[in-house]
Amino acid sequence: MKVEDIVELLREDRPRVSSGFIHVWAVFWANFKIFLSYRTWVVMETISTVASIAMYSFMGLQVDARRMALAGYEGVNWLSFALIGVATANYLWMCISRLSHALQHEIREGTLEPIVSSLIDMKAYIIGQSLRGFLVSGYFMTGVLIVGIYILKAQLFISLETMVSFIAVIILMIVSYIGIGIIAAGLILVYKKGDPLTFLFATITEFLGGVLFPLKYLEDIPVLYFLAWLMPYTYALDACRKIMLTGATILSPQVSWNIFILIVYAFVFIPIGLRVFRWGLNRIRYEGTVSTY
């Protein structure tokens, strides 16, 4: 290939077509490919996820069914209870941290500058990265549930209605948190590191949301109990348990309040998140530190 050939090739110019959809796809596709290049990590992570589920099943052998019943989970097997908790908590954590992790990488590798100078709208970037997050964490969640249901024989209500409702609540949970994820990402753009904070956030969410124990037992500590019900995750987990452990659906009255709260959080946080993100991006453009680590 010679200089003339390149010139000839570039002589015929076709108009470029702007498409947000293609931008989202490109971000998703490239990052998914990068994810697949970490094969050892995927295998190791899968095995340890399965091992941790096995651990919960042994822990469950020590649980007193009467005390579960006292907390409002009459006849519910603790393993099933914990399985839903662990699956949703892991899913949430992986999804929400996705954007911050990705941005930290892009800053460190210097790839953020060419992205910013290209035609992509940052919203498309956020959606593309999040989609990649949904899919990868979805893989782990499905793994957890399959091992739980088929190998450890957790008793869940499995029907088309409950599955659809469960997925719907998971999506709502993510939507209610994505604003927070975007806020974290916006802060990471500026301060370049935020892992400690997101880690703290995840630990507290997992604890207060009642992943391993019924929240009833938190009532003795009113401050924590109050904080627990401030988090959208608590509502999402509660709804998921009502669906998978008692056979409710998304249309049942006992989950409607939870759904309402999740939607409210989404409406509050997404606009704030986008604003913080835009502020962060403009600030690093002003400081000239788009790829400074």
Place this chain on the structure above:
Amino acid sequence: MNIEKLIHILSEDIPRRRTSTYRIILSFIVRDFKVWWTYKFWLILDIVGVVIFIVTYYLFSFITTSQHVQDAGYSVGGYFTFALIGISFQHYVHFAVQTINESIRDEQWNGTLETILSTATDFKIFLLGEVCFSFIVSSTLLLMSLLIGMLLGAEFYTTLSSIISVIILTMLLIASHMDIGILSTGVIMKVKQGSPVTWAFSWLSQLVSGVFYPLKLLPWYLEWLGKAFPLTYSLDGIRRCLQSAEDLSSPVVLSNILYLSIFILIATPIALYVFKIGYDSARRDGSLGQY
């Protein structure tokens, strides 16, 4: 500083003596402390993480029966004390293994490993220096988590003889896991990847060493697998001392100590040998500074 001044300073040459091992190790500790201090935030996070973990199991203990724990021979304190000991000590050793790996990897990453190894320091002392600081930090965290547990209502037998036995068991626990850390570091140097050894060891021992449940609850094959892990023997010994007032005079505790000692006797030379292989091979292909 102009050249003349510098030359003047260097001109008074004091003959070099061998720095004592203890000073070298001390300088490592001071250095690590200074680096660590710049990450003050991580310290708070470590503490918050431990506290939250303990409180989680405190609340979990409300829905458990202590029947299985008592059946296993740990008579006092019930499930919460049982889990507290498991969590605290498992964190403790996990920390030990992890820090050796991480500190070597960080040194490799920052390119400081080559510099340190080019000084006149023996690599065994170097390793010791690397772990000393994390040993101090993790011991503090261990004491703190036991204290928090006591505030939440964990009960221990704290007689002089049981505490001495626990200290001995803890030292053996750390020594045995140090070997694993050194071994996997050797592997890291050779294969230049996050070590699957540490990783597999960490989740397997959590699963089969009885951190969260008595081993009797496991199916027989996992129970047997558990017998291969030093953590299993240490946890059993420590729990017997703190939950059933046993001490070195108890044959079970003694047999735990014996097992751990044998493990260390066998594992230490192997670990140092593997480390040396990794280290030499990294020096041969000049990849000490690479990651």
Place this chain on the structure above:
Amino acid sequence: MVDYAVETIDLTKIFESKEDGIKRIVRAVDHVNIKVKKGEFFGLLGPNGAGKTTLIKMLCTIILPTEGTAKVNGYDIIRESVKVRSSIGWFHGETGGRSLYWRLNAEDNLRFYAYLQNVPKDVAEKRIDALLEFFDLTKDRKKLVKDYSTGMKVRVMLARALLHNPPILLMDEPTIGLDTVSAVETRNLLKALNKELGKTIVFTSHNMFEVEQLCERIAIMKNGRIIVDAHPSVLRDMLRDIRAVEVEVRNVDNIDRLRSVLSSIDVVNRIVEVKNDPIAISVRLQVDDEYEAIHIIADRLYSYGFKLSSIRRSEPSLEDIFVKLAREGAV
């Protein structure tokens, strides 16, 4: 009215940083006014740290100016950043191969940016094939970029800048990480794109000869300011005027004495630079006739007992130009 491809209006970037509590202000780009005509091959010359990269990054909309603004392809870089981005192809050589996804192969990297630049799929594939072949990467196209040499990474980045066929190319040190052959190829390609397709090219470099050969107009930047903005013939004239000799003297115990001896020689116009190296001191001198000067300087140094280890005619450097301009009061 002339249509400018790039027009900066008092473009200024001030960086503030805090070091040990002391505020430091760096004027990276200081009231720069340049106008680049459509289809022009424009060279921006300057030593490292002159502000070239900051200027280019502002034109790419990655850095927002502190003051002033610029128009790229007629669009304002602050208010119409998306339109600016669709008009430019940016290359940044200094990153040395950062800024690519190391865990993707070359074609996937290019494909990703083709999508982001709204290039239709079939066109993108055709261009990726051609550019990879041109940059001699065809046989490694499926290899992950992390296994590439720096030169190969730089070539992928060059291909990326051309992929969407933009009317304006902002090439920041495009030949910095390349071997001689690829550097020549790249220069030829840029020249052809400019000649045949009328692309506007802004080309930065600290290599005078490269810029002088390629560009139709040259600006020289120093400490954030444009100190010369002229036709390359002006630079060429300046270069022709400059005759330089480099002298290397060993075992000097008094540099000032060497200086005073050298400046007392009639044929020496001025001392440009003194490099104090432990092995030898090398001094750069401007003279009128280098061949005559070499003999005179050598004789004189010998007679004063200096140990002259080498003396030779030297190509003019950026430093010479700065000294010359300073003397003429242009800076």
